[in-house]
Amino acid sequence: MLRSIIHRLLMRRHFWRYATFDEIAELYAARALRMLALNMISAFAAIYLYQNGYSLSFIGFYYAAYFFLRTIAVVPLAYLIARFGPKHSILVSNLLYVLALVIFVFVPQLGIIALIGYGFFQSISATLYDLSYEVDFSKVSHLEHAGKELGYMNIVEKISAGLSPLAGGVIAFVFGPQVTIIVAAILFAIAAAPLFHTIEPVRTHQQLNFASFPLRLVWRQMIARMAIGFDGVVSGQFWFIFIVIVVLGTTTNAVYAQVGAFGSVTLFAALIISYVFGRLIDGHRGRELLSYAAILDGITHLFRPFVTTPISVIGVNVSNETATTGYAMPYMRGMFDMADRLKGFRIAYVCATSVAIAFGAMLASLVLAISVHFLGDVRGLQVVFFVAGAVVLLIRVHRFPLYRK
Numbered sequence: 001m002l003r004s005i006i007h008r009l010l011m012r013r014h015f016w017r018y019a020t021f022d023e024i025a026e027l028y029a030a031r032a033l034r035m036l037a038l039n040m041i042s043a044f045a046a047i048y049l050y051q052n053g054y055s056l057s058f059i060g061f062y063y064a065a066y067f068f069l070r071t072i073a074v075v076p077l078a079y080l081i082a083r084f085g086p087k088h089s090i091l092v093s094n095l096l097y098v099l100a101l102v103i104f105v106f107v108p109q110l111g112i113i114a115l116i117g118y119g120f121f122q123s124i125s126a127t128l129y130d131l132s133y134e135v136d137f138s139k140v141s142h143l144e145h146a147g148k149e150l151g152y153m154n155i156v157e158k159i160s161a162g163l164s165p166l167a168g169g170v171i172a173f174v175f176g177p178q179v180t181i182i183v184a185a186i187l188f189a190i191a192a193a194p195l196f197h198t199i200e201p202v203r204t205h206q207q208l209n210f211a212s213f214p215l216r217l218v219w220r221q222m223i224a225r226m227a228i229g230f231d232g233v234v235s236g237q238f239w240f241i242f243i244v245i246v247v248l249g250t251t252t253n254a255v256y257a258q259v260g261a262f263g264s265v266t267l268f269a270a271l272i273i274s275y276v277f278g279r280l281i282d283g284h285r286g287r288e289l290l291s292y293a294a295i296l297d298g299i300t301h302l303f304r305p306f307v308t309t310p311i312s313v314i315g316v317n318v319s320n321e322t323a324t325t326g327y328a329m330p331y332m333r334g335m336f337d338m339a340d341r342l343k344g345f346r347i348a349y350v351c352a353t354s355v356a357i358a359f360g361a362m363l364a365s366l367v368l369a370i371s372v373h374f375l376g377d378v379r380g381l382q383v384v385f386f387v388a389g390a391v392v393l394l395i396r397v398h399r400f401p402l403y404r405k
Contacts, residue, residue, distance in 0.1 A: 034094060034129070037187030040168035041101065041180060043263055044256055046237040047244055048177050049115075051251045052108055056241065056377045060369025062115065063233065067362035069123040071355050075210070077128045078351045082208050086132035093132065094188050096125035101185035105178050127354065134335070134350045169260025173253045180256070213348045218338065220399045222356040224331065227394035229360025231297060234388040235320055238368055239304065242381045247313055262313050266321045273322055277329050286330035287403035293326025294395040301389035305382035327395055334400030341401065364388065 049059050081089045100121035107114045172180040243262065244255050277289060300319045307316055335353065339346045367387055372380030 033187060033191035036164045037097075037184045037191060039164040039263075040171075040187065041104075041184040042236070043165045043240055043259060044168065044172060044177060044180065045104075046241050047251075047255060047259065048107070050241060050244065051177075055372075056380070057369050057373045059241075060365050060367075060372065062119065062365075063237065064362050064365035064369060066119045066123055067229075067233075067358045067365060069120065070127045070358035071362065073124055073127045074131065074351050074354050074358070077124070077131060078208060078347050080128070081132055081135060082347055086136035089128050089132040090136070093125045093129035094191050096121050096128070097188045098185045100125060101181050101188065105181050127358070130357075131347075131350055131354055134332075134354075135339075135347055165260035165263035166257070167260070169257040172256035176253065177256060208348055209344070210348055210351075213345055213352070214342065215352070217342070218349060218352060220397050221335070221338065222352055224395045224398040225353045225356035226360035226363075227391050228328070228331070229357035229362075230364040230391045231301075231324070231360075231388060231395075232357070233361040233364045234301070234384055235324065238364070238381060238384055242304065242307075242378075242385075243313055245377055245381070247308060247310060258310075262310070262317055265314055266317045273325050277326055286333055287400075290327050290330040290334075290398070290403070291396050293323050293330075294392055297323035297327060297392045297395075298389045301385050301392065304385040330403075331395070331398065334398060334402045337402040338400060360391075364391075 046059055046063075049062070050056065054062075077089075080092075100118050103114050103117040103121065107118070168180045168184065171183060240259050243259055244251060248255050248258055296319065300316060300323055303316055303319075307313055339349050342349050364384065368380065368384050371383040374380070375383060
């Protein structure tokens with residue numbers, strides 16, 4: 001049903017480069033369902049650990065280990081994608097996430113054993129999905145309308161991301177966080193359905209060549225992607241923890257609904273800016289949009305330490321949504337263009353940027369763990385936000401050929 005709705009809305013307005021619209025609709029539908037499931041639980045994972053008695057320093061080191069595992073998993077998983085194709089790899093990724101969430105339910109009973117199992121399968125699933133999605137979308141997006149296509153994909157994501165935290169929060173408040181985890185696992189299983197009968201947009205059984213990969217052409221983009229990874233975990237899990245500790249001041253199940261409401265309130269702003277920014281990118285304004293959005297994101301981080309009220313949380317969330325969408329869409333457009341230019345290195349290039357984003361998130365996690373260990377939870381989180389305000393400016397060093405004047 002979701003695929004048919006997307007088909008009716010967009011088919012007449014797009015001509016796809018390498019795939020039929022049915023294949024694109026499958027990708028959109030699977031993405032929407034996965035994001036619905038992912039945002040239902042990802043917003044609350046760190047809160048769930050904190051609620052179960054794990055210190056913030058431990059949570060920081062745990063996420064550092066998780067992202068380290070993602071950095072070393074990239075290359076082996078790239079060979080899997082090269083052999084079987086990105087869409088079938090997405091299918092496997094969704095099923096692995098179901099297993100991860102089933103294990104996560106038993107954290108209160110099994111403790112560190114469940115955390116290790118959850119972190120392992122989640123890291124493999126997330127890495128495999130991110131690699132597959134970026135390879136897939138970079139291949140099927142249209143050269144002249146990629147900005148608009150990214151805008152529509154971002155709208156699909158934002159609808160899912162906007163509604164799911166509130167839904168997940170309400171379920172956690174009424175029935176407990178374990179029920180939210182189970183519902184998310186079911187949605188992950190459903191998200192795999194559109195991909196069971198699908199063809200691949202790229203040639204399978206490919207041979208990857210990392211030895212001759214032109215690193216000198218992309219090292220600046222890897223630095224920018226590292227900064228994006230740093231920003232992502234700070235704006236997500238660490239920000240939610242700050243809201244719980246400083247703004248809400250409680251760890252009861254009610255915080256899940258409240259944090260979910262904070263995340264969902266930015267939905268309408270996200271939908272509008274996704275469409276507008278997509279048009280700007282196709283109008284050859286992507287370079288300016290990326291640069292100014294990175295600056296806005298840095299300023300937003302500098303305001304986070306001073307947030308103490310629900311109204312200020314909403315203001316920061318709207319600013320963050322504008323900034324991250326503003327740099328992420330033109331960055332992905334430049335990245336897809338670069339993937340086309342590097343003939344024969346599409347998957348290797350996506351691997352390089354995936355290593356960078358996981359490495360950046362790992363660094364942010366280490367900064368959190370060390371800061372809160374020596375300064376306490378609140379001061380440590382504030383230090384992380386100030387550091388993030390500087391780090392995100394590195395997004396501006398990308399030097400994509402697409403944006404050269």
